[in-house]
Amino acid sequence: MILFPVLLALAAAPQAAAAMPAQAAPTKPAQAEHVAIQAADIDRSATFYHEAFGLRVIPTPLKNRRWLDLGNGLALHILDGRTAPKPSNRNEHLALHVDDLATVTAWLDQRHLVWTDLAGTQRMMQLRFDGVRQIYVQDPDGYWLEIGDSRGVPSK
Structure with a gap:
């Protein structure tokens, strides 16, 4: 019967694993x-x-x-x-923190580049749960960027 050798192999697996040397955990996390x-x-x-x-x-x-x-x-x-083209998905983004988001939005506006909140509302900053103002913008190849600063209440 095939079932019996399979059961023997499964029963021996923990013993075989115990005989293998343990792998040491990394001493320092990856960066x-x-x-x-x-x-x-x-x-x-x-x-x-x-x-x-x-x-x-x-x-x-x-x-x-x-x-x-x-x-x-x-x-x-x-x-x-x-x-x-890069597929468009705001949820897949690189997040950057800048000193003053208004400077960035002015630069984007001068070049007629679209920036939004997470919902896609154009020219709308939002206030993140931790008090950071943020916007979303795409780079020239369509990669989404979340840009934030810590200057307080969002402006329109």
């Missing part, structure tokens, strides 16, 4: 190093992030990449080669 996105025009994308949010350009020896400093040891890597 984020970079976020990578793919762009149709890496220079246009790098310029957007630099001008809109003040991200510092990091020199890279690679010609088909642009790197920007997100702070705290984290970088944004912009890779070339995007040929199709």
